[in-house]
Amino acid sequence: MIAIVGRPNVGKSTLFNKLIGKRYSITSHLPGTTRDRVSHLTHFGSFSAILVDTGGLDFEAKSDLEEDVYTQAQIAIQDADLIYFVVDSSEELTTSDYEAATLLRKSKKTVFLVVNKCDARREEHYNFYELGFGDSFSISALHNYGIDELRNKTEKIFLKDNFKPYRVEKDRSSIGLAFLGRPNVGKSSLVNALLGEKRLIVSATPGTTVDATDTEIVVRKDKFVLIDTAGLRRRGKIEGGVERYSSFRALQALYRADIALLVLDHNDGINKQDCHVSQYVLEAGKGLIIVVNKSDTMEDAEKDRDRYIHQLMRKMSYVPWAPVIFVSALTKENIFTLFELALNITIERQKRIDDRELMLFITHLIAQKPPPSKGKSFVKITKAKQTNTEPPEFTFVSNHPDSIHFSYRRFIENELRKKYSFNGTALRLRFRNRLDRDQADKESPLRAKNARENSSRRSRS
Template sequence: MGKPVVAIVGRPNVGKSTLFNVLAGEMISIVKDTPGVTRDRIYADVNWLDRDFTLIDTGGIEPESKDIIISQMREQAQIAIDTADVIVFITDVRQGLIDADFKVADLLRRSGKPVVLTVNKVDNFDKFMPDVYEFYNLGIGDPVPISASSRLGLGDFLDEVVAHFPEHTGEEEEDERPRVAIVGKPNVGKSSIVNRLVGKQRVIVSNVAGTTRDAIDTEIVHNGKEYVFIDTAGLRRKNKIKEELERYSIIRTVTAVERADVVLVVIDATEGVTEQDAKIAGIAHERGKGIIIVVNKWDAIEKNDKTMREYESKIRQVLSFIPYAEIMYVSAETGQRLPKMFDVIDMVIENQTLRIATGVLNEIMTEAVAMQQPPSDKGKRLKLYYITQVAIKPPTFVIFVNDKELMHFSYTRYLENRIREAFGFRGTALKFFIRERKEKDQ
């Protein structure tokens, strides 16, 4: 399973974003050339006491009127309930308890999901503690006092959050079935593909953007092998504000991608590849998942002998940050090439879990260095000592060098290409970490 997901819910101006930014703080590294890592960061990876989790800020548009605030908070709470493993409910000690807090607390309590009730803006524990106790009235457990802006109480707060994570038990690990997330813009045919693969109308599909019920995991058996498809079509919203709809669909995408091994990014052939497709693919790339670009509605395209090649080069251009992604042309309508999807998924998973012997890797590296000299700067040349694979899903390598500063990313990319030439690794990202070793450590 993927990392636990923690969602932040609360009224406008109680400090949701401040808390999000403090926790995401130094742990966020914005990857320049990846779409999807947007300015409006909705999610971040956080690590506390060896537990990794994905933090999601459900906030968004700050409405004016009281009624809208309550209905918006209900929406946000609903999103959190649908997608998160633990919900952080933020309140404000200065504003005290208000009606909207009770309404949201009700919703959260009924969901049965673990909730960490957090009282923000407690800059002075002695002074504010009597006011903090008032929040017991919400009936969702012990209030945890913090001050996000002064960074007070965050350790106790994080302890409380990770205490709700499922223990790493052996049982979870036994589910070896490939997990496949189907992501993409509304109306590209995600549900139709799942229906076609299942062979019965399981998902209600209509042509209104965002009319599918909540994400459901579907088990599909193909040639005696079980697969779990995670469908993100779950936008049950008759939502008025486009910006918000997009934000919610991104939250859903992140949580689905987090739980998957392989991500199918579905693109509408009749629309071509768009900026939003790039954003969605960027999330899967950043998370190091296997990626298959599925061009749906291929039957609706007028073709000649060049169509596919031209189409592919357009996709490769817009999605240039994932040159390793596999591309498939299918039609959910006619079922064209859908059965082949399972072979491609199997291949990508095999590549995601491939382990390369250290000796072989070092041979490839030595040869690569001989063919193209490492960069140098002010007379100092980069030396590469040793490479080893440290993880799978995605395959992750550590390279030991004499000086990290000299290891330009273009040289890392050159080595990555050499490794891909040798082993393929089609459909999966590769990660590289550069570590320094002083000459005397040799």
Template sequence: MSKPIVAIIGRPNVGKSTLFNALAGERISIVKDTPGITRDRIYADVTWLDTQFTLIDTGGIEPDTKNEMFAHMREQAEIAIDTADVIIFLVDVRQGLVDADSKVADMLRRSNKPIVLVVNKVDNFEKFMPDVYEFYNLGIGDPHPISASSKLGFGDMLDEVTKHFKNISNWDEEDERPRIAIIGKPNVGKSSIVNKLLGENRVIVSDIAGTTRDAIDTPIRRNKKEYILIDTAGLRRKSKIKEDIEHYSIVRTVAAVERADIAILVIDATEGVTEQDAKIAGIAHDRGKGIIIAVNKWDLIEKDSNTVNKFSANIKNVLSFIPYAEILFISAETGQRLNKLFDLIEVVIQNQNLRISTGVLNEIMAEATALQQPPSDKGKQLRLYYITQVAVKPPTFVIFVNDKKLMHFSYTRYIENKIREAFGFAGTSLKFFIRERKENS
């Protein structure tokens, strides 16, 4: 099930990043070796009461000149409108209602997306309430006063945000067809792959705000089975600012990956694997999706008997946090090996849904701990009591231990590798939760 997406938008300096960080809190577990996630974290998973959603910060860059600022604001608002299910429109009580706020409000109103108007920097509710009421003039509903820095007013705001989720169409809930997202940097050939697979040149670009969801989901039949292709290449932004294009492609990727079962990461063979590829791969890995790496434009590469091995080794080096990903060398131009894509997709789907009996898991764990002693600290030895699988898509395991602090990341990785040696799990990440269980006295 895909989580709703909530985007924060607003003028520069109204406190978007402060609000984002306050909501994201420390709950974000950043996998130590996922690159790019810490440095420019623009999305996070947030839980409010029993509801989960993905939060997107459209903070980005903030140009100085006034007219450039409007262009930039429009850019940010369009990103939010395209990808979000609910929009938090953030304004600043201390600066009051300004012209730029009204311009953005007009755009948002036309989007027909639910908008929650949030007035920030209200550190004293009694003192500032008359100024908060001024924002009724925007004509987009009740203003919700908060202070992002003091975390005041969050409950009412989040109640309002999550209230809109029940109206979001859950059409993809009942849809059993596997959803495949084609992701990657701009210009690596994502559209060409989609068009080649569908056997037609579709024009995906649309000028109507809010049509993205329908415009980019295409059913496709292969081997008597139906799939949904989610294409992130559509709806290009006409931005001149490089950071904006990059920011936009990351936001689009988060939105597509959120709704997919499997992500196909397209890499340009002529460029090799880059840091931006790693950032995009990190999004799919973080969300526990199946991953296939499609190296496109392979027909343009001069080859000898070692080319594939060298290229694969380089991918495994740069994308070392997804050693499980399947790699396929293709050409959208010539159609080379594109037919193999769906065979791989099927393998990954089976692995994502694989369940292993508790008995077998505990045998593997017993053998693993016998081969390599669990770590100890200050004379206290880690003991692993029991392992069981609790979910699929991705396969998720709980390990019961005597002391969570002793279960180092590297030892969890070691257990994971032992499970993979036995069952492969090609193309899918595995998730592990460590629980403490007191020793029997």
């Protein structure tokens, strides 16, 4: 995990957005725009890491809100493996900068001093040595200057044996099931029902579970790890203190699970918070089961189920591949079907398509419906390969990868699912330029040979 910390308005959120490749954290010229911790999974070469944007550290703060922001930043520092300490090159160091440096040194964590808001030429910032972190990284998050160097150095740190980036080291003999959902939908009650005992605290008060809890269970020789989490809400609805901490730990639990069980309350219907939680699952590339709890309260079971599924199809149309199951944690109706579903989804997540078979399928698909052209240029897909499993990942080589519209990407995904199922799991489709790695790998030996021959000719002349 990487935490981005620093005083207000030094460009932490801009750096966060640049590293994840999209605008996710709110940016503003006004200090203190980021109040709580915002997190997102991103990649540094072959490594994955949770990147956390924190609120500004203002050591002269007096209000309760600013004190809470400071507490949230401390939690992020405590959990982090690597810290980006961001300062502003356009301003002199402040008391808050020095106080933050002292706090970070005490943490004994690996710290990168990142000097933001630099122009395109490299500048020496000797005064920043006073903070006690040695050489700094000169960047401009707004203009993308110095970002590649920061990424490369981060990956090198990850490669050290004594450093632990956020990579899931899981027991391949078990299947991790994360129970996610809004507060008070019955996640802990469902886990207790599956375990056959009251292992977890259950209360009518929302927010009883404050940290992720792992429990192992063996079902017909298959081992599962049940991960009960705190209730997740939309970022704007998350309150201060313990709830923010709990929500962050719930997301960490999702990243180390295999399959997410999105628990809904039949009596409450489906709202935006439920859809927002499902988006977390998609971003993490996990398996997904939609679990509608409290089915024992239905007046007309058949009609109520049809009505609820119709509502799901309308509000969560982006996950038509996710199985839906109606259960009752109170009466244990249908709950043990969850294990069978999880086993089937695991098989789908581990499925691998032969390269030749996949290429024949994609070639036939493109012949039926070619991708829309870019101006006068034809968009071509020249290669298709499954590059990973859990989740299944497919890489497509194209002459204009950025011009392949979202609707055509969705068309390819839908056709892959029709042909190969992949029921219950997210898929990842990546499109890249045909001059990328595959082409470079083929050309690099030839280029090296030509360079040696040219050098030899020059030396003889």
